[in-house]
Amino acid sequence: MPGPSDALEPSTGRKHVAVAGRLFVAPALIAIAIFFLVPVVAALGLSLTDFDIYALADRRNLRFVGWANYGTLLTDPLFWTALRNTAIFVIAAAPLSIAVSLGAALLVDAKLARFRGLFRTALFLPVVTTLIAAAVVWRYLYHPRVGLLNRVLAWFGVAPIDWLGDPTWALPAIILMAVWKNFGFNMVIFVAGLQSIPPRLYEAASIDGAGAWQGFRHVTLPMLAPTFAFVAVMTMIGHFQLFAEPYVMTQGGPANSTLSVVLLTYLEGFRWWNLGYAAAISFVLFAVILVLTVVATRLRALGGGLDAPEAARGGRA
Amino acid sequence: MSRSARAIAVNAALVLAAGLTLLPLAWMVSVSLMPTGEASRLPLRLLPSAPTLEHYRTLFTRLDVAGYAANSALLATAVTAISLVLNSMAGYAFAKLPFRGRDALFRTLLAALVIPAQVGMLPLFLMLKGMGLINTYAGVVIPGLASIFGIFLVRQYAQSIPDSLLDAARIDGAGELRIYRSFVLPACTPILTTLALFTFMGTWNDFLWPLIVLSDQDRFTLPVALANLLGEHAQDVELMMAGSVLTVAPMVVLFLALQRYYVAGVVSGSVKG
Numbered sequence: 001m002p003g004p005s006d007a008l009e010p011s012t013g014r015k016h017v018a019v020a021g022r023l024f025v026a027p028a029l030i031a032i033a034i035f036f037l038v039p040v041v042a043a044l045g046l047s048l049t050d051f052d053i054y055a056l057a058d059r060r061n062l063r064f065v066g067w068a069n070y071g072t073l074l075t076d077p078l079f080w081t082a083l084r085n086t087a088i089f090v091i092a093a094a095p096l097s098i099a100v101s102l103g104a105a106l107l108v109d110a111k112l113a114r115f116r117g118l119f120r121t122a123l124f125l126p127v128v129t130t131l132i133a134a135a136v137v138w139r140y141l142y143h144p145r146v147g148l149l150n151r152v153l154a155w156f157g158v159a160p161i162d163w164l165g166d167p168t169w170a171l172p173a174i175i176l177m178a179v180w181k182n183f184g185f186n187m188v189i190f191v192a193g194l195q196s197i198p199p200r201l202y203e204a205a206s207i208d209g210a211g212a213w214q215g216f217r218h219v220t221l222p223m224l225a226p227t228f229a230f231v232a233v234m235t236m237i238g239h240f241q242l243f244a245e246p247y248v249m250t251q252g253g254p255a256n257s258t259l260s261v262v263l264l265t266y267l268e269g270f271r272w273w274n275l276g277y278a279a280a281i282s283f284v285l286f287a288v289i290l291v292l293t294v295v296a297t298r299l300r301a302l303g304g305g306l307d308a309p310e311a312a313r314g315g316r317a
Numbered sequence: 318m319s320r321s322a323r324a325i326a327v328n329a330a331l332v333l334a335a336g337l338t339l340l341p342l343a344w345m346v347s348v349s350l351m352p353t354g355e356a357s358r359l360p361l362r363l364l365p366s367a368p369t370l371e372h373y374r375t376l377f378t379r380l381d382v383a384g385y386a387a388n389s390a391l392l393a394t395a396v397t398a399i400s401l402v403l404n405s406m407a408g409y410a411f412a413k414l415p416f417r418g419r420d421a422l423f424r425t426l427l428a429a430l431v432i433p434a435q436v437g438m439l440p441l442f443l444m445l446k447g448m449g450l451i452n453t454y455a456g457v458v459i460p461g462l463a464s465i466f467g468i469f470l471v472r473q474y475a476q477s478i479p480d481s482l483l484d485a486a487r488i489d490g491a492g493e494l495r496i497y498r499s500f501v502l503p504a505c506t507p508i509l510t511t512l513a514l515f516t517f518m519g520t521w522n523d524f525l526w527p528l529i530v531l532s533d534q535d536r537f538t539l540p541v542a543l544a545n546l547l548g549e550h551a552q553d554v555e556l557m558m559a560g561s562v563l564t565v566a567p568m569v570v571l572f573l574a575l576q577r578y579y580v581a582g583v584v585s586g587s588v589k590g
Contacts, residue, residue, distance in 0.1 A: 017416075021410040027463070028404060028468060029422075031463040042444075107327060125338065128568050128579075130540055134341070266525070282433075
């Protein structure tokens with residue numbers, strides 16, 4: 001491929017670099033604009049129409065309905081169920097997964113630990129497994145009669161639980177599976193965070209008479225605060241997008257107890273072809289994620305300023 | 318607690334945690350090798366009485382799993398190759414080729430990271446339907462052509478390329494495309510490996526979009542085919558586990574071979590996120 005190849009004067013050189021820069025970003029930005037940003041804006045437009053299977057067949061059946069889809073949403077029990085389930089999933093699974101990640105990171109990073117690399121790999125493995133395959137496997141682990149979980153629980157005298165068939169247990173079962181699948185990701189981030197804490201902070205703390213717990217409370221936690229903030233926001237956003245687990249394991253049941261917002265969007269949009277209504281649902285989800293992200297970022301800015309002890313902050317050169 | 322007692326406690330906890338984590342995967346492999354029906358029988362067996370490959374044979378001969386694997390491999394390779402070129406060019410330019418409005422453009426791009434991919438899905442589907450790309454491989458590839466996260470990763474890495482090196486090449490008369498190919502790409506090999514790994518695995522593992530776009534069974538990717546298989550063979554535990562093994566195994570192998578790059582990517586994505 002021939003390129004502009006003359007050595008140039010400094011001023012024309014800068015201009016030529018600028019031209020090259022624009023040309024270099026263009027393909028990626030055009031792709032992102034056409035196939036991501038335009039559809040997002042179009043989704044807002046779509047959510048203001050009654051686009052359904054008739055409009056899919058013939059665009060003349062398409063009508064502009066203003067905010068009517070959003071009005072319908074507010075009175076749609078299915079939407080509220082999906083939002084409630086998704087909220088429970090986020091509120092339970094995200095902190096649980098972060099706590100497990102932190103625990104695993106502390107163990108893997110412990111000075112006394114042996115074969116750290118091996119353990120880290122083992123704990124990380126669920127992250128790279130295909131979600132659909134993992135969901136299929138867990139579907140059988142949760143089988144009421146022959147599933148491994150109930151068989152193991154039977155040794156302890158626990159009566160069989162119909163994990164995925166009982167509205168009380170189905171969502172917790174999906175939460176447990178999601179924690180297993182995801183915790184390794186944040187564990188790796190926490191390990192990197194732990195390794196960036198200067199050892200002299202722990203030495204200083206122990207000279208001041210701090211025990212292991214106090215060292216954790218006053219050095220580790222404050223030093224991990226920025227990592228925490230990042231991990232919390234990203235984990236939350238990820239968990240709002242729950243879809244494949246209920247799709248494979250429960251199809252949203254029983255009694256809609258595992259119906260998530262994205263699953264409802266999929267069903268409304270691609271199963272029942274109510275694309276206008278589905279677009280409204282996806283926009284509400286986007287708004288919720290956006291608001292929470294902004295709040296979390298603000299809280300982090302606020303908390304970062306108040307919480308971190310001076311010693312810890314000074315240590316972060 | 319004495320030091321040795323603590324060492325035992327830490328390592329015992331690690332063994333327990335790793336065991337629990339690997340248990341579902343080990344169980345998947347073990348059941349996939351059991352004769353039909355053995356996983357459902359009582360008492361519980363953890364290992365097959367007589368290991369058999371019959372379910373793998375069924376998958377390959379009767380259920381065309383090789384075809385699905387080929388679809389998955391083809392799509393993952395295509396997305397990886399195209400997006401690697403587009404992301405690396407853009408990431409390099411955002412790091413090293415200043416033009417007016419560049420940094421504002423990059424900030425806008427980063428802000429768009431907060432938009433969940435599902436929001437644009439419905440109009441994208443209609444758009445591709447209008448272009449006749451529904452139920453085609455191209456339709457699956459299109460949303461993955463370029464990624465904001467990929468551009469971000471490359472930009473972060475390319476910033477460490479010394480300007481003097483690029484300027485020297487320019488004085489020697491090298492064109493920008495040549496500089497990109499002969500200096501920038503080699504210098505960015507580690508991050509490009511990471512990005513290739515992320516993209517390949519992400520595309521291979523993706524479910525929602527191929528599920529929406531593909532309707533012909535011959536074009537299904539492995540995850541879509543696996544979910545479809547569950548519809549007809551839900552009772553056949555051993556067969557479903559063999560299918561899961563085949564879907565997961567390439568990712569596990571790839572990860573084990575290149576895990577250094579994978580972990581580096583996870584961490585560097587979180588540093589300035």
